[in-house]
Ligand code: AMP
């Protein structure tokens with residue numbers, strides 16, 4: 001008997017052209033590798049039932065709930081428009097309403113071919129599945145909006161990616177899977193009714209307040225701009241590089257989605273690129289705000305006919321909304337930097353102070369995460385300077401900056417210990433270091449040893465706490481451990 005989950009299907013009540021219904025494409029021997037019991041609980045799902053053979057059959061895509069579907073979307077990939085992408089290796093099982101009343105999608109990734117698969121096999125390899133599991137859960141623990149990982153199963157089958165690799169399926173949980181590219185899909189077909197139905201659905205789901213605004217569709221656009229500006233500011237603040245900021249990987253919900261060739265900075269370098277397919281550096285760390293703005297302009301274009309019946313008016317409204325992006329992003333980013341520096345008040349000179357630190361870090365290859373973590377103790381006084389200054393190729397670059405910083409700190413009444421506590425709650429010690437992630441994946445894929453994966457996952461669940469015994473996970477790579485390139489793994 002299939003598992004009993006009370007799935008709702010608000011998305012698949014939209015017209016047929018929004019998705020394709022699917023039959024299972026069973027795999028040989030599903031085996032549960034990891035179940036996120038805390039997330040299951042949050043979703044109101046029975047973890048025991050999910051871990052049962054019937055549950056695992058669903059998590060592998062062998063036994064699908066009625067209404068399962070692959071969703072249609074389009075997107076700009078590296079700037080080039082592709083009118084049809086869609087869930088080529090994913091399917092929506094359905095929606096559940098979680099314990100807080102929020103609607104969440106459950107989606108399988110790697111569950112087999114769909115009408116959107118084009119040349120692909122619809123499958124996923126174990127490495128990329130575990131990578132998404134680790135990094136998305138780490139992002140959640142860092143307090144950054146993200147899709148979540150509910151489960152990972154292996155399929156008992158191989159997938160071919162230049163070599164044979166173990167196949168796997170990830171169960172992803174998302175506030176929704178509506179992307180900028182979903183709007184583009186209908187707009188590119190001249191299907192204005194489709195754009196409108198999608199916008200109404202998105203408003204009901206993500207911007208209920210917009211429904212009663214003077215211009216609901218403009219309010220939706222403004223909502224997406226605000227959420228995405230805040231999101232990408234948070235990425236920068238933890239040193240995250242998404243790697244494939246195509247418009248189909250840009251959500252309406254404001255959650256981070258699609259952990260492909262993503263990576264975290266070790267040494268601070270705004271031009272840093274890891275993704276093997278990003279040869280022009282379009283999605284470099286420091287380019288992310290600019291690219292986001294470009295993506296949001298594509299959303300505005302798709303929504304244009306809904307913004308106003310008069311084209312000039314619609315364009316003016318879109319331009320005004322997009323003009324709000326820069327200031328919103330700057331405010332979120334600078335606000336975050338102030339918190340990272342232990343500043344509770346806003347002063348005009350703060351942007352310069354923060355930028356001076358970042359410049360010194362870039363010039364001296366200082367580790368991004370450890371520098372800010374080091375400042376937490378240094379905020380108590382110069383006795384704490386040894387750790388952060390040692391991260392700079394030329395430590396005197398830190399000393400010069402620290403003098404300015406202390407003058408600025410002294411201008412605020414915050415008690416030093418309270419400041420240190422606040423800084424430790426915003427400057428993580430543990431991020432998913434690329435070399436640690438790769439080592440965990442290699443052990444799992446090459447020798448079916450999941451111990452490193454489990455250990456790393458546990459450490460990353462508490463990124464702001466010192467975890468004696470696990471200090472090694474906080475350290476940057478030795479030169480021979482450095483990860484130079486990351487891959488999509490599709
Ligand atoms: P992504 O790079 O993961 O954002 O995927 C971009 C597009 O390629 C989406 O339409 C995916 O569904 C599709 N895709 C990626 N991998 C596969 C695969 N193995 N089989 C079929 N489609 C895929």
Ligand code: MG
Pocket residue numbers: 248249258
């Ligand atoms: Mg994608």
